[in-house]
């Protein structure tokens with residue numbers, strides 16, 4: 290696949306086959322992730338890989354509860370109320386693998402750098418026939434001190450990118466893009 294086909298073809302995948310992603314593939318994707326640029330060459334990323342579906346389900350339940358509790362303070366979340374109230378809904382969509390990119394807050398650019406690593410991983414995953422999805426719903430819970438401790442994540446690291454990986458179930462529709470706004474083009 291050519292790079293422009295990969296960029297245009299990647300989709301957020303929200304249903305996965307019940308088969309694991311081979312460990313060597315996950316490792317290769319992480320290796321491709323760390324080839325992203327980073328400010329001052331600081332490479333502030335570190336990773337956690339979760340294949341334990343029960344842990345993901347518990348995390349999902351907690352995240353849904355937290356998000357429901359915030360609907361009043363954060364009106365933006367209201368659009369997700371019915372989803373969060375749905376007992377069957379799992380924010381991780383039953384994916385076999387969750388890769389968490391934690392950024393070292395010592396680097397002022399850790400969010401940018403980890404996000405670039407995340408995009409590398411999502412694009413490379415697509416090229417290898419895998420689906421991926423960034424799960425923003427997992428952010429808050431992923432930064433909870435007790436979960437970080439359980440996952441072996443040092444205090445000074447913050448979760449930047451929770452990424453699902455797995456073999457896609459079904460076709461995922463293209464989300465149309467708005468025309469890019471170019472404020473000006475100075476020549």
Ligand SMILES: Cc1cc2nc3c(=O)[nH]c(=O)nc-3n(C[C@H](O)[C@H](O)[C@H](O)COP(=O)(O)O)c2cc1C
Pocket residue numbers: 299300301302303422423424425426427462463464
């Ligand atoms: C920062 C961020 C957070 C996201 N959080 C979620 C999420 O919690 N759940 C979800 O299903 N998709 C999530 N997405 C995926 C977006 O909904 C998706 O990228 C968008 O609809 C465009 O679709 P595409 O990725 O297929 O092009 C997130 C994407 C980004 C970049």
